Amino acid sequence: MSKGAQLRQLIAQGAVMLPGVPNAAMARQVERTGFDAVYISGAGMANATAGVPDIGLLSMTEVVRLAGYIANAVAIPAIVDADTGFGGAENVARTIRELEKADLAGCHIEDQEFPKRCGHLAGKSLVDIDEMAERIKAAVRARRDQDFFIIARTDAHAVEDFGRTVERARSYVEAGADGIFPEALQSSEEFKAFAREVKAPLLANMTEFGKSPLLSFQQLSDFGYRMVIFPMSAFRVSMKAASEEFLHDLKKRGTQSGWLDKMQTRKELYELLDYDPNAESWSGR
Numbered sequence: 076m077s078k079g080a081q082l083r084q085l086i087a088q089g090a091v092m093l094p095g096v097p098n099a100a101m102a103r104q105v106e107r108t109g110f111d112a113v114y115i116s117g118a119g120m121a122n123a124t125a126g127v128p129d130i131g132l133l134s135m136t137e138v139v140r141l142a143g144y145i146a147n148a149v150a151i152p153a154i155v156d157a158d159t160g161f162g163g164a165e166n167v168a169r170t171i172r173e174l175e176k177a178d179l180a181g182c183h184i185e186d187q188e189f190p191k192r193c194g195h196l197a198g199k200s201l202v203d204i205d206e207m208a209e210r211i212k213a214a215v216r217a218r219r220d221q222d223f224f225i226i227a228r229t230d231a232h233a234v235e236d237f238g239r240t241v242e243r244a245r246s247y248v249e250a251g252a253d254g255i256f257p258e259a260l261q262s263s264e265e266f267k268a269f270a271r272e273v274k275a276p277l278l279a280n281m282t283e284f285g286k287s288p289l290l291s292f293q294q295l296s297d298f299g300y301r302m303v304i305f306p307m308s309a310f311r312v313s314m315k316a317a318s319e320e321f322l323h324d325l326k327k328r329g330t331q332s333g334w335l336d337k338m339q340t341r342k343e344l345y346e347l348l349d350y351d352p353n354a355e356s357w358s359g360r
Contacts, residue, residue: 078180079222082152085111086254086276090296095306097123098141099148103347104309106149112180113149115142116306117156123310131189135161135170143177152180154224154302160184160210167210168217171225181224183256183278184210186231186243199230204243208250215251226278228256233286237265241272248275254302259286266290270299278302283311 085091093112096102097119105113118129142155160167186207188200214225227247231240244255254276279300
């Protein structure tokens with residue numbers, strides 16, 4: 076069964092929680108914790124790997140390579156943020172083919188103009204509905220595995236209004252999108268209303284410090300959402316602990332000895348990587 080088929084099976088059974096990760100080691104932690112799927116954050120890849128903001132600075136080739144490392148490190152399905160599809164319809168088609176080859180279960184493509192902005196920032200601009208519909212149609216035509224899951228993200232709420240967001244989402248479903256991702260809805264009532272108005276598998280983004288309220292997985296599941304992502308949560312926790320706690324203490328004391336009980340041990344890391352240093356070779360996942 077392909078990763079896309081696995082994802083579709085999970086969605087058919089109910090809502091799926093997808094913690095976000097910027098790299099393969101963290102994806103392995105998600106899998107070992109017992110989650111059924113993982114989300115590959117575009118912001119996470121840009122911030123953690125390249126040290127740049129989430130404004131479309133990573134190329135398609137870079138995103139495919141980084142996402143491929145993650146998808147191949149775990150057995151659970153992974154969805155990746157594919158920004159605007161990295162160009163016109165032909166670019167979108169190539170993006171889909173490359174992500175399929177990299178073992179991704181699916182991706183989302185948004186209706187922003189390039190260069191894009193983080194979905195919870197002001198100053199975004201959108202392509203028209205027809206152009207985004209062509210992106211979706213190109214993506215659908217390009218996939219070789221019909222189970223590869225194509226999600227249309229709309230950023231319309233920040234630029235237009237709620238009604239227009241619903242209109243765009245319905246158009247994207249008609250164009251062939253398998254799921255819809257309404258970015259930056261601003262209340263539980265809007266999340267609930269959107270689920271009533273748009274009949275497709277829906278993805279909710281529970282990112283922190285943004286426009287959306289932090290609703291629980293159960294609340295969103297009850298509203299009818301089938302995918303709930305937490306794109307930067309683990310990354311933010313790890314960055315806070317490293318920068319504001321450990322590094323300051325190391326600079327002050329000149330030793331890490333007081334932090335050993337808060338560290339992942341070498342043995343724990345090797346277990347996470349399925350690596351036995353005494354074996355003749357490493358067989359991989």
